[in-house]
Amino acid sequence: METTSERIERRINELWDRLRERGAPDFRDRDDRTLRSFSLGEVAEILGVSGSYLRQLSIDGLGPTPGLGTAGRRSYTLRQINELRAYLASARPKEALKFCPRRREGEKLQIISVASGSASTTTSYYLAQGLALQGYRVLAIDLDPKGSLSKMFGYYFPDIGCPDHPTTMYGALRYDDDRVSMSSVIRPTHFDGLDLVPGTFELEIFERESTKRFDNEDLRHPDASIRMVDALKEVEQGYDVVVIHCGRGGFLTAGAYEAATGVLVTVRPQWPEIKSMGLSLYRFSHLVSLIEKAGRSVNYDFTKYLVTGHDPRDVSQQEAVALLRDWLGDDLLTATVWESDAIRQAWMKNRSLYELSAGEVGRSAYEQAMETLNSTNAEVMDLIAEVWGRPPMYVSRASRTAGKASS
Template sequence: MIITIANQKGGVAKTTTSAAFAAGLRQKGYKVLAIDLDPQGNLSDNVGADNLEKPTIYELLKNEVSINDTIQKNNQFDIIPSNIMLAGLEKEIIAELGKEQRLKESLENNDYDYIIIDTPPALGLLTINAFTASDEVIIPTTAGIFSASGITQLYDTIRNVKKYCNSNVKINGILITKFNPRSNNNQDMKNLISKLAEYIDAPVYKSFIRNSVVIEEAQTRKVDIFSYKKDSTVATDYSQFIKEYLSR
């Protein structure tokens, strides 16, 4: 199963969700690979992957190395890291046929149970490669920054990928993140959920992720939230979300 975590807005917890989801699935005994498809390399940094000396997703997408050369084993999950070189890829391959299929082709014949793809805050060629390679998309969003035009654009991009590149891809659900019970009340939440349902043909998960300092503490220590503080609100929220995802 290949799952992309996407939203063209920055700061909505795409990277945090990718890491928690990958670590949680791995701790359930699945074989998990995370792919950092963001030139900012936040996911790579959060798990302490080497994205300077070793080959990254950039070399893989340019067909310069094989997938096994790029996978790094980590105590959290296996990862293909990225770095800023990836920012130039779109221009380098713009005139090439099949440029949307690069990632899909690289992932053929793998033996992972789950591949989780973290994407940049944009709907360009990298994110389109992720949608083309994926079975499912999960959309994290915060209650604060909801915009109807943003969500419509994202939905249209997925529909176009479905039409031209990958008829299988579908949105599995929308995950509300960084929820703050003090500034976001239940009414905000209900409004957000009904707006989302209006603009996008996908369910909103019942589970949502609360705000917590534990996220940044764990990221600084380069450990996953479950190993860091299994009983924290945010570790509980993410395990609840994973349970809900697996029960679908």
């Protein structure tokens, strides 16, 4: 006779077999993923130069040596793209910021907390990868105990974690003598220049411990949240931008909001979703007020709202977006992320569109989705440039790229 646990396991196996038939990866497989190479045309678009210029550099033996495919087509890995950045910044010093946007001395680390909400995981994923593709040194932090962002990067943790060998922010935040350095919980990803602090059920240990101290030792949210600030200071010299994917935990989320220099709030243009976002803003306000009452000011460089899952042909969604623009004004990003079959297909493959080629999801849908994603990321990168006192350039570049795609 089949036991209950055996029956459940059989159902799980059947489910994964069927999903694999449709191209979805199986978490039971070891996910040693690598990032694809980028065509010469893609690299030219990323760097903002012409393909003929890159081709001539290759012919002259300048910069990294690209791979050669069929018909002599050149391609570059992301590491080689970053090597190209360093070469171009040296060869064309007047355009050094364009090619190598890493922060300079005196420019502060940008910490962007993506509030928990509609498509917040996907937004964090594409923002972190998009920044890395543009040459920023990025640290992504997953504060979701379910590890939703970590799974998208290929990190699977079927167990609840081990307090003696922490793998999440819990290790760098815990209250006892076993607290570890921030650098020890950081893991590399398959994107050059992009690291990750994974999220697992281990994070719930921190929430439970904080709650216990809150009840018994007069601990308050700010007493726990300042630990996040201190942990990030340990590694701030190694990164330009930190993207924090907030979970539902109160103490961890308070830490994300205190550490942040900017906050990104996502919302779908549907009336129930807008109402839900409005309610979540009360929680945002409450956590920030607790930090302020503790005598620590909270001054963000920006708080922006992003419309995701947008169908511009839907009349009710048009009305919802109009309401959001009237209500939020310039705080609402101009670009919206459209509802896209290409993004859904990439998600089914446990990949982002940056990791796939157009042929894997359909060229038209791919280009349209990439246009909305790149436009969103461009606005965020221009916000960062403004904070650092630099002229904006990414939105205008994204607009030119969109025009080429449309034509």
